[in-house]
Amino acid sequence: MKPDREKSLNPTPSDTNRLRQHAEEALKTQPTLSDAVLSHEKAIALVHELQVHQIELEMQNEELAQTREEAETLRDQYIDLYDFAPVGYVTLDPAGIIQEVNLTGSLLLSMNRGALIGARFGAFLHLDSRLPFTAFCERVRRTGITETCDLKMQGPAGDRVWYAHLDGRVKQAGPNSDGRIRLAFSDVTENRRANEAAAESELRFRRLFETMLQGVVYQNADGRIISMNPAAERILGKSPAEFINQTSEDTEHHTIREDGTKFLGLEHPAMVALRTGEDIKDVVMGVFNPREQGYRWISIDAVPLFHPSEKRPYQVYTIFDDITERRKAEEVLREYGEKVQASNEELQQFAYVTSHDLQEPLRNIVSFSQLLNRRYQGRLDADADEYLGFIIEGGQRMQLLIKDLLQFSQVQTTARPLEQVDMHGVVADVLRMMERQIREANATVTMGDLPAIMADASQLEQVFTNLIGNALKYRRHDLPPAIQISAERMRKCWRFAVADNGIGIAPEFFDRIFVVFQRLHTIEEFEGTGIGLAIVKKIVERHGGRVSVTSVPGEGSTFFFTLPAVEIRARSRNV
Structure with missing residues (x-):
């Protein structure tokens, strides 16, 4: 449809005839050439006038042509704007029939523009929207x-569902x-989905905010509280109405430090975060709860919030855990730990003193029993000789037990500070000290690459002495002992292994063998006190490691123990 202005630029034949008729009537009122004889001068003037009128007409025609060209350009621009507008346009008659539609509208409705003319707009509405559209x-x-x-x-086929925003007004x-209506409509499906997702996210956040166990408080840029969750109300002992529009600096908020001194409002994590624009973490404070008439202890974090491209926070939120019960439990545990520590120290001292004090009378018993045996053996009856043998054997065994018990009690009391230790050198020293035992057992000992660690060298010598000694003691009679010592780097520790080809251990005894005085064999089968592996376990745990064993009866055992891996700078050497 062309604009009305174009009609004035394109006169019809009837318009032309009407203009000519008016001109002829006007000419009748004018004097003709026959009514007067024109002079030469008048004829020249008349010709000039006619020429001027002709030029004027030509100029008017040029203006009319230019105006028509501009009108056609405007018409094309209007059509382009109408057809390629970012929204769809339709004109509906009172019955809802589509009379006009732009190209964007046809694309949104997924149908050719020619097919849309005369179609009912309601056919493109979902069933749920037809009554609302009628009311609209x-x-x-x-x-x-x-x-x-x-x-x-x-x-058109009812297969694609989407959402549209409509602006409508009557055409006239x-x-x-x-009664005709002009509609402008656009696809807002993505916006709607985004809004629904945002609403769902807001709902989830609100539910989390209201049900979480941690307290949460929001404050604006001035530090005034604007919202808080139920957990914060429970922990702080006041309703939101009592907190809204207050700041952390208000005097009625009684907060203290762990040492009992007052926690100033300006030093509150929320106020610090607003001033610095930085997160504040793990601040512990006591907050007076008026409902309980006592302090609740909280661990609080403060996080400032920023608008894009802004450096000053517009809000800050604090999130805090109620650690009151945890602090009480920690205090009870600390007191209990102190009592246990004191008890352990007393027990270790008792074991040391007892073991030390027992050695002298026991040494006298064994010495005089041996003296009696040497002087009177064979001069008394056989029973007396046997009884003396029992006394000497029992006394010597008691001496060995006291010696091992003393070693066990001294793991902590005689421990030395950890220092850089070359484990290869430690094991080499142990093998030199045990050279006679290894030779007598016809054993083979091989050692892999061993690292340098931070340890107590003398205690690790005890560990390897006990483990290698057990490998020699619990050997098979049909096979020479073969002992392999190695180390493997794990993630944060070194795992050492002492493997043998001895008699092995049944799995049900893996834990039992590390308990004090626990033996799997009689004294007649194998000598020993049952303390050696307990000492190994205690030393390893003192170093922050763990000990374990794997074994197959009749094939051998492998004892593992871990020690922390610490990066050690190489010592400079003078060449």
């Missing part, structure tokens, strides 16, 4: 102003309105 059209006609609504749409307002 009635409202547009009744008010005569632009009305808006959001509707659920569908494709007033009493002469013919």
Whole structure:
């Protein structure tokens, strides 16, 4: 449809005839050439006048042509704007039939523009939106102003569901309105989904905010509290109404430090975060709870919030855990630990003193029993000789038990500070000390690459002495002992292994063998006190490691123990 202005630039034949008729009537009123004889001068003037009028007509024709060209350009621009607008346009008659539609509208409705003309707009509405659309059209006609609504749409085949935002107004307002409606509509499906996702996220956040166990408080840029969750109300002992618009600096907020001194409002994590723009973490404070008439201890974090491209926080939120019960439990545990530590120290001292004090009388018993045996053996009856043998054997065994018990008690009391230790050198020293035992057992000992660690060298010598000694003691009679010593780097520790080909251990005894005085064999089968592996376990644990064993009866055992891996700088050497 062309604009009305174009009609004035294209006169019809009837318009031309009407103009000619008016001109002829006007000419009749003018004097003709036959009524007067023109002079030469008048004839020249008349010709000049005619030439001027001709030029004027030519100029007017040029202006009319230019105006028509501009009008056609405007018309093309209008058509382009109409067709390629970012929104769809349709004109509906009172029955809802589509009379006009732009190209964008046809694309949104997924149908050719020619096929849309004469189609019912309601066919593109989802069933849920048809009654709301009818009410919308009635409202547009009744008010005569632009009305808006959001509707659920569908494709021509009902297969594609999408959402549209509609702006509608009557095409001609007033009493002469013919009831036609001009609609502008756009696809807001993505916006709607984004809004729904945001609403769902807000709902989830709100539920989390209201049900989480940690207290949360939001404060604006001035430090005034604007919201808090139920957990914060429970921990702080006040309702939101008592906190809103207050700041952390208000005097009625009684907060203290762990040492009992007052926690100033300006030093509150929220206020510090607002001033510095930095997160504040793990601040412990006591907050007076008026409902309980006592302090609740909290561990609080403060996080400032920023608008994009801004350096000053517009809000800060604090999140805090109620650690009151934890602090009470820690205090009880600390007191209990101190009592246990004191008890252990007393027990170790008792074991040391007892073991030390027992050695002298026991040494006398063994010495005099041996003296009696040497002087009177064979001079008394056989029973007396046997009884003396029992006394000497029992006394010597008691001496060995006391010696091992003393070693066990001294793991902590005689421990030395950890220092850099070359484990290869430690094991080499142990093998030199045990050279005679290894030779007598016809054993083979091999050693892999061993690292340098931070340890107590003398205690690790005890560990390897006990483990290698057990490998020699619990050997098979049909096979020479073969002992392999190695180390493997794990993630944060070194795992050492002492493997043998001895008699092995049944799995059900793996834990039992590390307990004090626990033996798997009789004294007649194998000598020993049952303390050696308990000493190994205690030394390893003192170094921050763990000890374990794997074994197959009849094939051998492998004892493992771990020690922390610490990066050690190489010592400089003078060449």
